Amino acid sequence: MTKDTATRLIHTRGRRMDQKTVNPPIERASTVLFDTASDLYGAQPGYGRMGLTVHRELEAALCVLENATHAKLTANGLQACALAIGSQAKAGAHVLFTDSAYGPTARYLERRLDRMGVGATRFDPRCGAAISNLIKPNTRIIYLESPGSLTFEISDTPAIVEIAQKRGICTILDNTWGAGLLHKPLDLGVDISVQALTKYAVGHADIFGGAVMSRDKRVAQQIIDCGEDWGISLAPDDAYTALRGLRSLKTRMDAHEAAGLKLAQWLSGRAEVSQVLHPALEEHPDHALWKRDFSGSNGLFSVILEAVDPAVLKRFFDALELFSMGFSWGGFESLIIPCDPQLKRAKGHWIEQKDGPLLRIHVGLEGTDDLIADLEAGFEAMRGS
Structure with a gap:
């Protein structure tokens, strides 16, 4: 075999053949190749970090599960929670979050956001419409988790959403317990639904993953932009494993x-x-x-x-x-x-x-x-x- 032949084999080995399979391909690639210079800066995805075939399949499945139109994958559940919040927060804003939130999420809200000039206040997960008494002029986000982590309170999400919508406040709900199957936050008017895919979606305690879902195109773009700024991605093998978990x-x-x-x-x-x-x-x-x-x-x-x-x-x-x-x-x-x-x-x-x-x-x-x-x-x- 000549060197030229070997080189040609190497450069064609990654090309997909025209075939149909039950499962989507796992493309382990950082570099995506383009035919022309004009395509290089215009096509999406332009880089493997943005996700390839298996990522798109997982996002589509999660959108069906959550009745969403947009999904952004993350490397773990906490990252999904942080991305959802971070995409909507800005310096000087105020966040209300349920007192029964997942501990690391509460830590992010009270420690990291504080260093970014964003205030955070806990609220009783059973307060319902009484949350209106806690809203400040600069409140921009209400963060829920229902049932609550460890203590399993169920919040009156529709009552909270109704107040938030009237005040132009974004609502985010951690839906890991509901897994998109038992609970549909977006159907109740919540702006952003978050899942730790690590739990029931994957279902076998062997990989990490997270997802942020929405229906609003503007909100979805904010999530995508924030994810790109933070360099958030999910490995292709992990995306494949999560997609396989969804089937069962x-x-x-x-x-x-x-x-x-x-x-x-x-x-x-x-x-x-x-x-x-x-x-x-x-x-x-x-x-x-x-x-x-x-x-x-x-x-x-x-x-x-x-x-x-x-x-x-x-x-x-x-x-x-x-x-x-x-x-x-x-x-x-x-x-x-x-x-x-x-x-x-x-x-x-x-x-x-x-x-x-x-x-x-x-x-x-x-x-x-x-x-x-x-x-x-x-x-x-x-x-x-």
């Missing part, structure tokens, strides 16, 4: 929901449990709002135990075999974590009145009877049995 989302979510409800109902009857925080249970204080605005539930909820000594709680965790301790959720494996170390809420938040430790549970796809037996063994260990 409905099937997996049905299984998570059934198992989650079975365990939540079982825990409700346990003497060791003070309260189960699952919005699909009728005793949840926001059950009516959940039933109105959501089409289902999943495997993620929390429980508050009765007051217990830390040494006794340790025996509970040590006895578990199927439930593991680890952050994130949405995969096959069931998880349980103590939440008190990361529970940072405004003074006067109802959670201050809880009896014992707060535990967050993700019910995976193992056998539900086996999971119940595992928790039973933990409670037996607490009793010293």
Whole structure:
């Protein structure tokens, strides 16, 4: 083989053939080649960081899922939250955000935005229309997460959106729990819906990803511009894995929901449990709002135990075999974590009145009877049995 032939092979190896496949191609490329100089500066995408075929397919699927017209992919969920907020914030502005927001998002709002000259104030996730009392002349964003992270409050999103629209305020909602399947924030008038694809969309706890969705062309362009300025991108293999996860989302979510409800109902009857925080249970204080605005539930909820000594709680965790301790959720494996170390809420938040430790549970796809037996063994260990 001559050097010229080898060179020609190298330069044609990346060219796609005219063939149809079930799955979109994964194009691992930073450089995109063009035939003419005029195309070089006019065509999109002009660079691999902007995304290629598999990225466009994932964006299109997410738009269908969320009833959106525009989607921007990010490398993880926190980046998606930061991008959505950052695209709408400017120096001198004010942000209202739910007191039950995901901890790292709250940190970004209170630490990073403060350094950028943007003020942020927490609000009661159950305030509903009363949020109007907190709006300032410079309020530009209302940030929601429903259900709330760790404590699972359901906000009256339509009531908040109605007020925000009258005041020209952008609304953003973290829809990771709803996964675009159980909840449609854009249908309720929210301007921007955000997801950590890492969780249920991917569904196997093996890659990170995030997405920011909207219907408004102007808002979408602001998100795109901010993403370009920050250099945000998602690796092609991760985009492919997320797209593959979406194909089984409905099937997996049905299984998570059934198992989650079975365990939540079982825990409700346990003497060791003070309260189960699952919005699909009728005793949840926001059950009516959940039933109105959501089409289902999943495997993620929390429980508050009765007051217990830390040494006794340790025996509970040590006895578990199927439930593991680890952050994130949405995969096959069931998880349980103590939440008190990361529970940072405004003074006067109802959670201050809880009896014992707060535990967050993700019910995976193992056998539900086996999971119940595992928790039973933990409670037996607490009793010293």
